Amino acid sequence: MAYLVFDAGGTFTKYALMNEKTDILERGKFITPDYTSGTKEAFICMISDVIEGYKDRIEGIAISMPGMLDSDAGYCVTAGYLAYLCGTALAEILCEKYKFPVTIENDGKCAALAEFWKGSLRGCTNGAVLVLGSGVGGGLIIDKKLYKGRRQTAGEFSYVAVEEEQKYELDGYWGMKSGFQGFAKRVAFYTGEDWEKYDGRQLFERAMSGDEKVLKGLKDFTDSLALQVCNLNMLLDLDVVAVGGGISCQPLLHEYLEKSIDEYMENHPMRFLSPYIPRPVVTNCKFYNDANLIGALYHFLNKKGGAV
Incomplete structure (x- = not known):
């Protein structure tokens, strides 16, 4: 099984095609819409462009991003530098569009999950x-x-x-x-x-x-x-x-x-x-640049009952 995992940052949004063993099969990135002039629609459009290229190969989508997030509901209470996503039910929007399970989790918490799952914790x-x-x-x-x-x-x-x-x-x-x-x-x-x-x-x-x-x-x-x-x-x-x-x-x-x-x-x-x-x-920490990707995948698998 493969999963598409995103790590949305203030400058770049990284993405990776990963399996449940955390192997990164493919990776890439795009410039995150600027927090002062970007829009929710622009961000969702860019993330959707990536999903379109992988939708026939994946079982779900996991997202790490800044902000205070209700990860159970997939809702952005705040979104850090991505302020245009405040109040957005991001997981629900993507889930309805692509019919895949979608999860979101705070980036710092994803780093902690990665280290707890397979790293220094x-x-x-x-x-x-x-x-x-x-x-x-x-x-x-x-x-x-x-x-x-x-x-x-x-x-x-x-x-x-x-x-x-x-x-x-x-x-x-x-x-x-x-x-x-x-x-x-x-x-x-x-x-x-x-x-x-x-x-x-x-x-x-x-x-x-x-x-x-x-x-x-x-x-x-x-x-x-x-x-x-x-x-x-x-x-x-x-x-x-x-x-x-x-x-x-x-x-x-x-x-x-x-x-x-x-x-x-x-x-x-x-x-x-x-x-x-x-x-x-x-x-x-064991994981540096990939910590948020690994933690987001763990959150997804744990929520779906597949993390080991």
């Missing part, structure tokens, strides 16, 4: 996936199930306030602090350069070459990230926290994050008052 009871991108995405696995909450908002890490003095500004939230923008701004604090001109590969090349100012920015960044990882671990007593996303591909990030966590735990003011303050177990 496999076998865990409680775990978290943090996706460090333009913001902080991800999801929570609690009691071996994806935890979404009553309003589908559990695991929306970007919305967590981390700076009391900046609680009315975007920079006071976890999505800005621990996304790429937060890293770039910390480096720019030391270099005096324009943070908007940075890209991740460039910054890590400079860090690997020993640029002290970039390394100071990286240390500030991982210190902040470590604090939130430890908070999350204390709140939920997690077996493992898997970190993914673009900049997480860099081994230096994980090296610095582990050092930041060690430093925080060693200097925790309550370490002498509590017999045991758990140190979080942090690892890399």
